[in-house]
Amino acid sequence: MSIDQAEVARALEILGDGTRLDILGENADLLRYAESEITAQHSERRLRVRVRINRDGRAAAGSLETLDPDAVRTLADRLSAALADLPATSSNAPESPSGTNSGSTAPATPEIVPAQSVLESDPAVRHQWFNTVRVGLDSDMKLGGAIRYDVMDRVVADSTGLFRAETLTKASIQAIAKQDGRSASVKLLHRDADQIPIGEIPGRLREALTPLPSVDAHHGTCRVLLKPQAVNSLIATYGYAVLGANAYATGRSLVAGRLGEKITSELITLVDDGCDADGLPSGFDAEGNVRRRTTLIDRGVLTGVVSDQRRAGLTGGVPTGHAVPDGWRFGGDPVPSHLLLAPGESTEDELLAEVGSGLVVNRLDYLRVLHPKETLVTGTTRDATYWAEDGKLVGWHPQLRFTFKMDDVMNAILGVGAVRERCDQTFMESIVVPSLLIDAGPLVLP
Amino acid sequence: MMRDTAETVLALLPSDVQYGDVRVVRRTHELVLVELDGPGEVGYDDSLGLGLRIVIGGHWGFAATHRLDPQGIDAVIAQAVGQARAAGGGGHVALGQPVTTRATWSSPMEVDPFLVPLSTKLDLLSATVKEASTAGPLVQQVEASVDFYRDEKVFANTEGALIEQTLTESGGGLMVNAGDGNDVQRRSFPQGVPRQIRGHRGDFATAGWEHVLAIGLPENAARVASEAVALLTAPQCPDEVTTLVAGSNQLAMVLHECAGHPMEADRALGTEASLAGGTYATPERRGNFRWGSEIVSAYADATIPGALGSYAYDDEGVPAQRTQLVKDGIFQGYMSGRESAAALGDEPTGASRADGWQRLPLVRMTNICLEPGESSLAEMIAGTKRGILVDTNRGFSIDDQRMSFRFQTEMGWEIRDGKIGRMLKNCTYQGVTPQFWAELDALGGPDEWKVHGVPSCNKGEPLQVAHVGHGTVPGRFQNVQVGR
Numbered sequence: 001m002s003i004d005q006a007e008v009a010r011a012l013e014i015l016g017d018g019t020r021l022d023i024l025g026e027n028a029d030l031l032r033y034a035e036s037e038i039t040a041q042h043s044e045r046r047l048r049v050r051v052r053i054n055r056d057g058r059a060a061a062g063s064l065e066t067l068d069p070d071a072v073r074t075l076a077d078r079l080s081a082a083l084a085d086l087p088a089t090s091s092n093a094p095e096s097p098s099g100t101n102s103g104s105t106a107p108a109t110p111e112i113v114p115a116q117s118v119l120e121s122d123p124a125v126r127h128q129w130f131n132t133v134r135v136g137l138d139s140d141m142k143l144g145g146a147i148r149y150d151v152m153d154r155v156v157a158d159s160t161g162l163f164r165a166e167t168l169t170k171a172s173i174q175a176i177a178k179q180d181g182r183s184a185s186v187k188l189l190h191r192d193a194d195q196i197p198i199g200e201i202p203g204r205l206r207e208a209l210t211p212l213p214s215v216d217a218h219h220g221t222c223r224v225l226l227k228p229q230a231v232n233s234l235i236a237t238y239g240y241a242v243l244g245a246n247a248y249a250t251g252r253s254l255v256a257g258r259l260g261e262k263i264t265s266e267l268i269t270l271v272d273d274g275c276d277a278d279g280l281p282s283g284f285d286a287e288g289n290v291r292r293r294t295t296l297i298d299r300g301v302l303t304g305v306v307s308d309q310r311r312a313g314l315t316g317g318v319p320t321g322h323a324v325p326d327g328w329r330f331g332g333d334p335v336p337s338h339l340l341l342a343p344g345e346s347t348e349d350e351l352l353a354e355v356g357s358g359l360v361v362n363r364l365d366y367l368r369v370l371h372p373k374e375t376l377v378t379g380t381t382r383d384a385t386y387w388a389e390d391g392k393l394v395g396w397h398p399q400l401r402f403t404f405k406m407d408d409v410m411n412a413i414l415g416v417g418a419v420r421e422r423c424d425q426t427f428m429e430s431i432v433v434p435s436l437l438i439d440a441g442p443l444v445l446p
Numbered sequence: 447m448m449r450d451t452a453e454t455v456l457a458l459l460p461s462d463v464q465y466g467d468v469r470v471v472r473r474t475h476e477l478v479l480v481e482l483d484g485p486g487e488v489g490y491d492d493s494l495g496l497g498l499r500i501v502i503g504g505h506w507g508f509a510a511t512h513r514l515d516p517q518g519i520d521a522v523i524a525q526a527v528g529q530a531r532a533a534g535g536g537g538h539v540a541l542g543q544p545v546t547t548r549a550t551w552s553s554p555m556e557v558d559p560f561l562v563p564l565s566t567k568l569d570l571l572s573a574t575v576k577e578a579s580t581a582g583p584l585v586q587q588v589e590a591s592v593d594f595y596r597d598e599k600v601f602a603n604t605e606g607a608l609i610e611q612t613l614t615e616s617g618g619g620l621m622v623n624a625g626d627g628n629d630v631q632r633r634s635f636p637q638g639v640p641r642q643i644r645g646h647r648g649d650f651a652t653a654g655w656e657h658v659l660a661i662g663l664p665e666n667a668a669r670v671a672s673e674a675v676a677l678l679t680a681p682q683c684p685d686e687v688t689t690l691v692a693g694s695n696q697l698a699m700v701l702h703e704c705a706g707h708p709m710e711a712d713r714a715l716g717t718e719a720s721l722a723g724g725t726y727a728t729p730e731r732r733g734n735f736r737w738g739s740e741i742v743s744a745y746a747d748a749t750i751p752g753a754l755g756s757y758a759y760d761d762e763g764v765p766a767q768r769t770q771l772v773k774d775g776i777f778q779g780y781m782s783g784r785e786s787a788a789a790l791g792d793e794p795t796g797a798s799r800a801d802g803w804q805r806l807p808l809v810r811m812t813n814i815c816l817e818p819g820e821s822s823l824a825e826m827i828a829g830t831k832r833g834i835l836v837d838t839n840r841g842f843s844i845d846d847q848r849m850s851f852r853f854q855t856e857m858g859w860e861i862r863d864g865k866i867g868r869m870l871k872n873c874t875y876q877g878v879t880p881q882f883w884a885e886l887d888a889l890g891g892p893d894e895w896k897v898h899g900v901p902s903c904n905k906g907e908p909l910q911v912a913h914v915g916h917g918t919v920p921g922r923f924q925n926v927q928v929g930r
Contacts, residue, residue, distance in 0.1 A: 041529035123532035
């Protein structure tokens with residue numbers, strides 16, 4: 001842990017009553033490659049100290065990159081001056097309501113054990129991974145992608161005595177192989193680098209770059225098999241747009257007011273669980289709330305949303321542990337962080353057989369919300385996209401753009417794969433999902 | 447102190463370093479945001495650190511740290527050197543001509559925004575919110591905000607360059623959400639943002655407080671909020687192929703995605719293929735690829751006074767400059783950094799920038815501009831029998847080659863027989879870059895040319911956010927698929 005508890009305590013003393021610190025010590029090491037050559041190596045050491053002071057119904061925030069007392073004192077003076085200038089407002093009510101997070105009554109911090117494989121890594125390991133994948137490909141295949149190791153020391157502490165700390169490790173590799181104008185991709189990630197099966201990646205890429213002919217673009221509707229990386233984009237975007245407590249409370253969510261009602265296919269059971277080892281576990285959120293396992297959709301029925309302290313009233317008075325950091329570039333509302341979609345019973349071959357004549361999509365890219373309330377989104381396929389006939393892959397299909405309502409897709413699930421993959425998004429820590437077979441209708445081939 | 451740190455780092459580099467550069471950067475940011483029920487956010491961010499980039503054995507190593515003490519500097523050098531040496535030698539990095547500039551530069555401004563009292567900022571934003579709230583009870587959410595950035599940067603390299611720059615940027619904006627239980631509609635002013643980002647919205651410039659005052663937030667707030675309410679009962683945009691008239695700020699984002707990103711040289715060289723993607727604008731297409739109709743010419747220009755993508759030197763020490771991207775509809779060339787320019791056999795265009803001290807410089811668009819045409823928005827509308835007028839971006843998606851796109855706008859209007867008709871909601875339009883721009887048949891004139899500052903251009907891994915500008919005019923396109 002690179003963050004000194006005594007320095008944190010001293011900073012809290014300087015900043016005074018009503019202060020919360022959200023501190024992140026980042027150690028990131030990255031190897032990037034393109035056209036089978038290394039293009040960049042990046043190493044970053046950074047300390048981010050986010051300060052929020054809520055005092056007498058007024059709130060001010062700041063950040064700096066040191067816990068040096070002089071720097072903290074300078075920020076404290078500035079925030080105090082700002083607080084003096086601000087009028088009181090009800091929207092800045094004191095936090096830590098009803099003992100949910102005060103120092104003396106807070107529940108214990110879940111223990112997340114960092115992986116030595118990441119803590120002790122060096123650049124040579126990443127070169128070794130790169131070389132393993134590169135030499136495992138055919139000679140006419142070009143490799144692009146990135147290998148990244150992260151060590152993140154986190155502390156959330158406040159002036160009531162709360163102190164939570166954890167060290168999170170993460171290793172990830174993205175490998176994109178190109179051949180004859182076609183591409184296939186694999187992304188694997190884990191808290192423990194030793195658990196990532198690097199040796200399997202070349203075989204998966206070679207298999208995905210299957211020597212099938214190109215087929216003409218099909219139009220209209222058909223069944224679509226979304227492989228896990230494509231489901232990742234769908235479920236993450238759906239969760240972000242629909243399943244946060246503030247969107248629910250303000251009516252911006254499609255499912256506002258529908259707790260207890262059927263909102264998706266009965267084949268969908270979706271939970272958010274920051275402590276599930278199938279994802280990328282982390283024990284608490286930016287307010288220091290312990291992450292709680294929250295069933296969001298149970299066999300198609302809406303059973304919950306995720307909350308922070310401000311919206312804890314929607315989740316039984318206790319936040320679910322989904323407060324986002326101050327200044328987060330994806331907004332200020334609580335949103336899911338660790339989604340897990342329950343697996344089904346179908347093998348990938350069985351799902352493909354059920355496709356009949358239809359599309360197989362490995363990746364949905366640049367999926368963007370056009371209308372949140374209607375869950376209308378648009379995005380494109382990317383990398384391996386195939387056409388199937390009679391349940392068998394028969395050719396490479398041109399990339400295409402889908403514009404659809406996620407709500408329609410979530411109600412048209414015909415099958416769920418038994419095998420799940422661990423994925424991530426820039427706006428979500430982890431998403432664990434299987435393949436989904438979508439009935440003909442909501443996904444229209446233009 | 448920052449200059450001393452940079453010189454200390456360079457002096458400590460081992461002798462086998464073939465090239466090295468160091469950037470010491472302090473970034474200061476202030477945000478003030480007011481909501482319907484009062485001040486929602488006052489924030490001050492301060493970030494100071496250094497990024498070191500070296501070449502050993504023909505391989506890059508980059509390391510960055512917030513620790514500027516001797517131990518921190520030793521560690522950052524060891525990390526960068528360790529990375530480059532781990533590649534095993536035998537590589538080759540070509541950077542073209544050495545950069546030896548020694549200079550100092552500060553961006554111009556009239557009123558330092560960091561010296562304007564908080565109470566003045568709160569008064570402006572509170573007046574804006576108050577005006578917006580006059581649109582009635584269906585107004586559910588109002589956010590008015592101002593943001594100010596200051597980057598103090600020292601760049602030094604082993605070729606002898608030493609450049610000190612200070613850039614001050616100011617911006618402000620308004621977002622209104624209206625809802626009636628069935629629908630939610632958003633209006634933004636003076637331009638939209640793709641997500642519900644708190645703050646960081648509106649129009650930005652490399653300028654001072656005077657830019658915020660010129661935006662006219664309170665003066666436009668009631669109109670913008672009324673439009674959000676009116677959208678709730680407006681008809682849906684019809685599905686049809688029709689004539690599209692795009693306002694200046696809407697065209698800014700289309701230009702950003704269709705010309706800005708694809709004409710960044712690193713995409714053409716494949717180094718962004720794993721994340722952002724590649725480009726249709728491949729090197730062999732320079733000078734012969736028809737990007738758009740004959741009336742369209744586009745360029746990148748980092749020297750436009752006050753524009754958000756302007757500076758004096760990029761983060762490799764190369765002077766800011768103007769670069770022709772499209773001339774009379776034909777794709778001409780790229781924005782580039784030193785390495786990507788050398789790989790293409792070009793001179794660098796001074797477009798290599800990093801997001802703070804902790805990130806590696808990448809090829810980033812600067813101010814992407816359309817050369818104005820000879821028409822006007824009024825003439826385009828008057829000359830259109832049937833079509834739609836769209837304004838203010840709400841969201842978009844484009845494929846990894848920057849070809850197939852779909853944009854959604856916050857609002858639109860019917861055009862019937864040369865006149866503006868009903869307001870339309872949920873307007874989207876889609877196209878494929880060269881086909882779409884080939885249908886451009888009119889562009890606004892010089893008096894309608896305006897630079898829009900966008901502080902949220904994302905690229906790279908780790909993700910970097912760049913501040914860019916777009917000089918655009920209204921434009922008219924035929925045969926565009928619109929719909930909802």
